[in-house]
Amino acid sequence: MTQYDFTGRTVLITGAARGFGACAAARFFEAGANLVLGDLNEELLAQALEPYRDHGDRVRGISGDVGEEATARKLVELANEAHGGLDLAVNNAGIAHGQLRLEDIEDSDATDVVRVDLLGVFYAMKHQVPAMRQRHEATGRDCAIVNVASAAGLMGAPMLSVYAAAKHGVVGLTRSAALENARRGIRINAVCPAFARTDMLDAALRDSKHGPEEAYRRLVAGVPMQRVGEVDEVVQAIVWACDEANSFFTGQTIAIDGGLTAF
Numbered sequence: 001m002t003q004y005d006f007t008g009r010t011v012l013i014t015g016a017a018r019g020f021g022a023c024a025a026a027r028f029f030e031a032g033a034n035l036v037l038g039d040l041n042e043e044l045l046a047q048a049l050e051p052y053r054d055h056g057d058r059v060r061g062i063s064g065d066v067g068e069e070a071t072a073r074k075l076v077e078l079a080n081e082a083h084g085g086l087d088l089a090v091n092n093a094g095i096a097h098g099q100l101r102l103e104d105i106e107d108s109d110a111t112d113v114v115r116v117d118l119l120g121v122f123y124a125m126k127h128q129v130p131a132m133r134q135r136h137e138a139t140g141r142d143c144a145i146v147n148v149a150s151a152a153g154l155m156g157a158p159m160l161s162v163y164a165a166a167k168h169g170v171v172g173l174t175r176s177a178a179l180e181n182a183r184r185g186i187r188i189n190a191v192c193p194a195f196a197r198t199d200m201l202d203a204a205l206r207d208s209k210h211g212p213e214e215a216y217r218r219l220v221a222g223v224p225m226q227r228v229g230e231v232d233e234v235v236q237a238i239v240w241a242c243d244e245a246n247s248f249f250t251g252q253t254i255a256i257d258g259g260l261t262a263f
């Protein structure tokens with residue numbers, strides 16, 4: 001991914017301690033960006049920041065729950081204080097509920113998923129957009145936001161109904177905010193992965209009533225490429241969507257799903 005150059009640009013990434021978020025942090029760092037990393041898990045975040053210990057001027061992080069508006073505000077404040085502004089954001093933090101029929105999902109689990117996955121992206125953009133407008137006015141350069149939705153944001157997902165509803169909501173927020181900001185120097189898109197090899201997928205396979213191996217077999221049977229995705233295959237699309245060369249690209253959802261949503 002060395003063709004990208006984000007030197008002097010600041011990218012904020014949520015859920016950055018592992019999975020897509022940690023990989024995106026590494027790719028943006030390699031391409032020269034300054035990083036502001038957030039995660040709920042303080043200990044995991046400290047571990048994720050460790051490789052950047054000698055680059056404290058370029059990489060900063062704070063823990064916090066994206067489902068609380070204060071976290072969104074603090075992350076943007078950190079970008080302003082540490083790096084003089086915010087150019088790019090990857091709103092990636094998310095959770096899933098257990099695989100259950102709609103009527104069996106506990107109210108508290110449904111509320112958590114909507115709060116983190118949907119309101120988390122709303123709070124994030126609520127604070128990122130004004131900061132990016134300022135940045136655009138100051139630099140004349142385009143800013144970009146990528147929200148991590150899901151293939152479950154584009155199609156029904158049996159046993160994951162509330163998660164699917166929250167991710168459909170992320171797609172709605174993305175399109176609407178993209179339209180509001182189309183002439184204000186901020187491009188806003190969503191990536192929609194299906195089944196990529198992260199801790200979130202491992203946990204879902206582990207918890208399956210069929211057992212992890214049978215669950216994996218059933219899962220990939222429905223994917224045209226007959227495999228799950230690798231983390232970097234999703235992160236490629238995130239970085240690409242942030243690249244300034246894609247200056248006419250906004251309001252879109254990119255499915256990275258081995259062909260799943262092509263049916």
Ligand SMILES: NC(=O)c1ccc[n+]([C@@H]2O[C@H](COP(=O)([O-])OP(=O)(O)OC[C@H]3O[C@@H](n4cnc5c(N)ncnc54)[C@H](O)[C@@H]3O)[C@@H](O)[C@H]2O)c1
Pocket residue numbers: 014015016017018019020021038039040041044064065066067092093094095096116148149150151192193194195196197198199200201
């Ligand atoms: N892995 C997949 O197959 C897959 C598929 C579709 C969509 N997604 C989406 O991709 C995103 C990242 O998923 P992943 O697979 O890398 O998951 P992951 O569980 O490996 O990593 C998620 C990270 O987000 C953090 N996080 C969780 N809740 C948080 C909160 N309330 N506030 C701040 N940070 C929080 C976790 O601590 C963790 O570090 C999520 O939005 C998920 O819904 C994943």
